[in-house]
Amino acid sequence: MIAVELRKMFRRPRTWATIAVLNALPVLVAVLLVVTDLAPRPGEGPPFLSAVLSNGALYPLAALAIVLPLFLPIAVAVIAGDSVAGEAQAGTLRYLLARPAGRTRLLVAKLIAVLAFVLVTVLVVAGVGYVVGATLFEAQPAVGTSVSGTSLTAQELGVRTLLAIGYVAVSMLGVAAFALFFSTLTDSPLGATMGALAVLVTSSLLFTLDAASPIAPYLPTRYWLAFVDFFRDPILWRDITRGLALQGVYVGVLLAAAWANFTTKDVTS
Amino acid sequence: MTAVITTRGLVKRFGRLRAVDGIDLDVRTGDIYGFLGANGSGKTTTVRMLLGLVLPTSGEIELLGGRMPRAGRRVLPRVGALIEGPAHYGHLSGRENLALLDAAGPGGSWRTRRRRIDEVLEQVGLAGVGRRPVKAYSLGMRQRLGLAGALLRRPELLVLDEPTNGLDPQGITEVRELLLDLHRGGTTVFLSSHLLAEVEQLCSRVGVLDRGRLVLQDELATLTAPTGATVVHTPTPDRVRATLDGRVTAVDGQRVVVLGADPAEVNARLVSAGIAVNGLALERPTLEEVVLAATGTSTDRVDARP
Structure with missing residues (x-):
């Protein structure tokens, strides 16, 4: 069943088109930086971008930071929102369930397929970022500079980059959980995607509002950018662990709700 | 005969x-069961309940x-189903669609x-259809592919909702022959249709469904x-009425209904009276008459409440 879902997703041209579009923005930014040689000053613009002109090895992180606030969540919400509602809209859901695929098994397979998409997407963005960084900028793979100003060995930089990729993937899993839950509520994939994006927009908006500060620690997007903390010296774990715990709670609750809804629902599509 | 589908007091x-x-x-082994009902009478909901898609209220x-x-x-896995028209992944070929469906559940070995x-x-x-994606299929081809999906595991029971929808007359005949052929091979067929x-x-x-009953x-x-x-x-209905005094129950143009279950006896009396007889048959109600007598007005119709 899981193999079936993976095959369905990665044989779909749309999946690869989404990933390609997602990579277009960091590549465009890199080209502009090289051509103009105008990096944002430290502390402005997306994290790491100010440093890439001097060290291209940081470009994978800069690429992730560029797509993280908007493009990556949109892509994840589209794929996860489509997972159940898309089958319902196409009418294939009834044939899968009458086959019988099993409702719980189908939901788990969908979740794993979305998870695979998140991982593949994040890895491709990081990979393309690496290639771009290595070809367009002066890469200094031997040493890196931490955000705190100390230098990191290439090995440290590699490990921390992998940790950061993992953290971003977990953050996106939260988005996927919202979209998957909405996807079991409606027969319209667009509705499910929009629902998840509405949650994220609301969360980002409240985060900037002082009056919302009491609930700020519980907003799903609150700790997204904490992956930068992997590159402080020493690693600043406080926000990272909070972010992981928060996403864990959201994912757990939403998946439980999705399961409860999907296994007891009348499939009339 | 053993029961294939039995429901008791099913309510949704x-x-x-x-x-x-x-x-x-009550559908038994070896039946070709016709499940009739107007649009909106509850056929599809019943079919979906049989297949576990809709959960019964009681x-x-x-x-x-x-x-x-x-x-x-x-x-x-022992049931093949066609539910309210076929549905496939349009960007994949028919063959790939069938393989995915087969792999999505138990009872279909990948070896075979x-x-x-x-x-x-x-x-x-559809043997010669090749690698064309399903979105390039005609409605009739999709219907055939849906039927292929239902037959994939040699099911003991076929549950078919409007299986000839979208087919041309030749296609309808082909599907009918196919169903009769499968039935001869021992498959029970539950056919929902209007x-x-x-x-x-x-x-x-x-079985005839009317407003959920x-x-x-x-x-x-x-x-x-x-x-x-x-x-x-007969060209002379009046003379028939005169000859078979009191046995004529209805006259409609040249068609006369006469009491008596023995056409030979009726014929003998008419011929001996010199009345020309063009045709003679036992009266049988058509299924349409039976169904209309058992059901009320169309369920699409929504009358104002007094």
């Missing part, structure tokens, strides 16, 4: 609407000896998958059994 309520209102289906469903929806994982797909594509007349002619030509047993369930032969009257076609 959507809010205040009782879509299915206490039906007791009542029991037994499918191939297992209680649905709990036993779905055990019995549904390729051969089984070849066989069913041959059976439904096409009376289709059911009359194919089915051995009939099963108003009729019997052998087709019993429902359309002779009424005990003979139909005479």
